[in-house]
Amino acid sequence: MSFFEHRNGVLHAEGVALPAIAERFGTPTYVYSRAAIVSAFRGYRDALAGRKALVCYAMKANSNLAVLDLLAREGAGFDIVSGGELARVIAAGGDPGKVVFSGVGKSEAEIEAALKAGILCFNMESVPELERIDAVAKRLGVKAPVSVRVNPDVDAKTHPYISTGLKDNKFGVAYEHTLDLYRDAARRPNIEVVGIDCHIGSQITEVAPYVDAAERVLALVDTLEREGIVLHHIDFGGGLGITYDDETPPATGELIRALVERVEAHGHGGKTLMFEPGRSIVGNAGLLVTKVEFMKRGETRNFAIVDAAMNDLARPAMYEAWHGVQAIAAPAGAGERVDIVGPVCESGDWLARDRELALAPGDLIAVMSAGAYGMSMASNYNTRGRAAEVMVDGDAVHLIRRRETPADLFALESRLPG
Ligand SMILES: Cc1ncc(COP(=O)(O)O)c(C=O)c1O
Numbered sequence: 001m002s003f004f005e006h007r008n009g010v011l012h013a014e015g016v017a018l019p020a021i022a023e024r025f026g027t028p029t030y031v032y033s034r035a036a037i038v039s040a041f042r043g044y045r046d047a048l049a050g051r052k053a054l055v056c057y058a059m060k061a062n063s064n065l066a067v068l069d070l071l072a073r074e075g076a077g078f079d080i081v082s083g084g085e086l087a088r089v090i091a092a093g094g095d096p097g098k099v100v101f102s103g104v105g106k107s108e109a110e111i112e113a114a115l116k117a118g119i120l121c122f123n124m125e126s127v128p129e130l131e132r133i134d135a136v137a138k139r140l141g142v143k144a145p146v147s148v149r150v151n152p153d154v155d156a157k158t159h160p161y162i163s164t165g166l167k168d169n170k171f172g173v174a175y176e177h178t179l180d181l182y183r184d185a186a187r188r189p190n191i192e193v194v195g196i197d198c199h200i201g202s203q204i205t206e207v208a209p210y211v212d213a214a215e216r217v218l219a220l221v222d223t224l225e226r227e228g229i230v231l232h233h234i235d236f237g238g239g240l241g242i243t244y245d246d247e248t249p250p251a252t253g254e255l256i257r258a259l260v261e262r263v264e265a266h267g268h269g270g271k272t273l274m275f276e277p278g279r280s281i282v283g284n285a286g287l288l289v290t291k292v293e294f295m296k297r298g299e300t301r302n303f304a305i306v307d308a309a310m311n312d313l314a315r316p317a318m319y320e321a322w323h324g325v326q327a328i329a330a331p332a333g334a335g336e337r338v339d340i341v342g343p344v345c346e347s348g349d350w351l352a353r354d355r356e357l358a359l360a361p362g363d364l365i366a367v368m369s370a371g372a373y374g375m376s377m378a379s380n381y382n383t384r385g386r387a388a389e390v391m392v393d394g395d396a397v398h399l400i401r402r403r404e405t406p407a408d409l410f411a412l413e414s415r416l417p418g
């Protein structure tokens with residue numbers, strides 16, 4: 001089911017025509033569909049119904065407070081990677097008791113804040129991290145709940161920049177060192193071993209790498225139990241892909257069924273099962289509305305220069321990622337091959353290349369599937385204020401982040417004295 005559809009020749013988000021949003025809030029603007037986010041989240045929740053389970057939304061994908069608030073109301077926990085993300089969860093009304101803290105470089109201050117907030121679990125990624133968490137917990141006189149993030153050395157078959165479960169990635173603890181780390185953790189009075197975690201990459205479009213990783217993780221759980229280290233939860237991470245172009249990722253339910261089958265086969269069906277999805281919750285629930293400023297026709301290429309740029313949506317520049325582009329209203333003229341580029345002073349500043357579109361200055365276009373790793377990776381390069389964000393809910397539109405002004409961008413800076 002699509003929450004973004006052309007009706008009478010005009011692209012709508014749920015019940016709202018996108019030109020009305022552009023008129024009211026300007027461009028570029030990120031537009032999210034509330035129903036799309038809720039529906040994607042419920043895909044996980046429903047597939048896990050009847051089991052002990054927790055879905056921790058990986059908020060790095062899109063950390064707007066309204067998105068977090070919405071998911072918290074749906075019962076989500078959160079996968080965080082910084083003290084800043086923890087502060088967002090709390091500001092959005094999320095429950096810190098449902099937070100898992102991932103990441104290879106947690107600072108002492110971040111660990112302290114997380115312990116004081118009472119998070120569910122630290123997903124530890126190294127021996128020095130265990131030592132640091134232990135020291136902070138000792139100083140505060142508390143017990144820190146931990147999991148080990150296992151690097152299962154499985155090829156997620158995705159873009160190398162977003163693959164995380166291979167030996168030469170910086171993430172997780174090498175499989176062969178995991179047991180020693182658990183034994184070390186279990187001996188420490190200020191540490192409580194609660195679970196196991198793995199996350200093998202992002203934009204994964206096959207079930208097999210997940211099952212391979214799960215097999216390795218479950219074998220560890222078996223060994224740990226034989227040694228008397230009993231875990232409460234197993235966290236299979238995030239990474240489920242979405243359709244940007246012609247990818248055919250498994251449905252959420254299909255992935256979960258395959259993993260549950262392995263969990264049951266190992267006799268761990270009574271444990272809490274956890275997931276950390278980001279992209280599959282919000283990716284296809286958002287798009288970026290931008291306006292054509294100029295058409296620039298050259299000898300070898302034609303450019304549609306739009307008012308969104310790589311600072312708004314970095315994925316094409318960073319990963320040569322492909323995003324669909326749609327004209328928001330029916331085009332007047334004939335199509336031509338164009339590159340959609342922004343005004344930033346970099347040749348890498350493009351949003352889409354070599355597309356067949358009929359465009360004229362003033363036309364609105366939508367860059368599709370931009371709900372994940374869009375606004376959350378936006379920058380102020382070229383002193384460009386970040387885009388506005390709105391959430392559509394049926395026929396209603398809520399501004400959930402106003403457009404930044406130039407004054408916002410230098411508000412924290414000072415001139416030299418004298
Ligand atoms: C530890 C961890 N969990 C979850 C995610 C979410 O990934 P995705 O947005 O691909 O679901 C990421 C990002 O890849 C991550 O690093």
Ligand SMILES: N[C@@H](CCCC[NH3+])C(=O)O
Binds near residue numbers: 373
């Ligand atoms: N930022 C990446 C995903 C990275 C996931 C980080 N754990 C993307 O846009 O595809």
